[in-house]
């Protein structure tokens with residue numbers, strides 16, 4: 001059975017993977033500036049956690065002690081530097097992720113927001129999200145984050161089964177999670193998201209659907225479903241390899257996902273992206289920007305960004321990654337004003353690959369207008385209109401190509417990863433046929 005693939009990952013990481021897929025020499029002029037180059041969203045990475053969860057390989061550290069004032073100064077400095085470098089005039093959302101940003105002090109969150117508002121226009125209604133891990137006493141801290149300027153919470157609930165939470169190495173119980181969720185909804189009505197994982201070792205479809213139904217009795221207007229991705233180097237990976245835990249069953253995970261999305265649909269949620277569901281219009285602006293290939297700045301250890309460094313006179317969008325390890329990152333920020341470790345200019349084809357791979361994750365897909373904003377020499381019809389493979393996908397009802405643009409059907413969205421292989425290679429083939437490559441000797 002065709003399956004979900006790497007859907008569990010955040011979209012910033014997905015974009016980095018698409019860019020890595022190909023590093024080809026391109027037209028020396030580079031691509032034109034992408035749309036909205038004076039607008040961006042900003043991601044801030046808080047790299048510390050209380051404890052290592054058994055499944056997680058995100059960039060996080062369990063510190064003995066954190067000099068928070070020093071980290072705060074560095075986050076502020078780096079945000080100022082990158083805003084200056086990007087020439088961005090308007091920041092449409094700020095996302096504090098991690099790690100566990102709810103362990104940072106509200107003062108740190110306020111300081112970063114203040115720096116952003118001073119350096120650029122941060123509209124009063126901009127989405128400001130903080131990821132919050134459930135705790136047994138969520139009240140006053142969440143209120144302090146609200147006072148600091150946060151107006152959306154993403155609660156990492158993961159499971160409503162205490163045995164599963166233990167397996168995942170979480171520090172909270174299901175009842176802590178529900179209490180945190182209730183408190184979050186009281187403080188941020190209509191603006192609370194929850195992350196629920198699926199496809200855990202030994203997890204069965206029926207009980208998992210029971211959890212989802214229970215969650216629906218408590219949740220707000222946004223739910224993210226993440227299929228467990230078993231990551232090398234994590235405790236869970238080792239346990240599965242040593243046979244002390246059964247390997248997650250991809251067939252069961254596919255069933256959970258299919259049934260789960262149907263349950264959410266019945267409950268009035270729109271599946272606006274492969275892993276994300278919203279009702280009452282509660283879509284995440286920040287993540288939507290990733291899927292639309294808008295510009296984003298990444299501040300903090302290991303944060304990713306995608307922007308045109310216009311302030312430095314450039315016209316080419318770059319993929320940027322900050323130094324991973326927090327102490328090294330801080331040293332670099334103190335020396336240079338930022339801890340950017342890697343900068344990769346994105347060629348025109350690479351950018352279009354991202355537009356395709358990210359856009360198809362959403363229910364609206366890629367409209368002709370959206371595609372044209374990236375000023376490609378080829379229309380969506382040029383690229384996909386005559387392909388035999390695409391015709392088959394259209395006939396199978398997995399894909400739609402019409403006056404609106406290119407998008408997945410409900411069925412197609414569930415198997416996007418398997419469709420993308422064909423679509424990306426179709427884009428590459430058409431590209432190289434139409435655009436003379438600057439081979440040896442020109």
Ligand SMILES: C[S@@+](CC[C@H](N)C(=O)[O-])C[C@H]1O[C@@H](n2cnc3c(N)ncnc32)[C@H](O)[C@@H]1O
Pocket residue numbers: 008009055056057058097098099100101131132133155156157158195196197226227228229230231
């Ligand atoms: C990187 S965590 C940061 C938020 C917060 N520290 C927490 O744990 O809730 C963001 C989300 O990524 C998801 N996640 C992390 N590792 C994952 C994995 N290996 N497979 C699937 N989802 C994962 C979890 O659902 C988590 O809520």
Ligand SMILES: C[S@@+](CC[C@H](N)C(=O)[O-])C[C@H]1O[C@@H](n2cnc3c(N)ncnc32)[C@H](O)[C@@H]1O
Pocket residue numbers: 008009010011012013043045058059097098099129131154193194195224284287296297298302303304305
């Ligand atoms: C997996 S997503 C979960 C989002 C949540 N479900 C929501 O709707 O708001 C968030 C995680 O992705 C990662 N992430 C997001 N944007 C990032 C960026 N620009 N650079 C690095 N990591 C990023 C962070 O680890 C963050 O905790």
Ligand code: SF4
Pocket residue numbers: 048049050051052053056057058060098099100133156
């Ligand atoms: S899942 Fe969240 S809390 Fe757990 S280690 Fe990863 S970042 Fe930290």
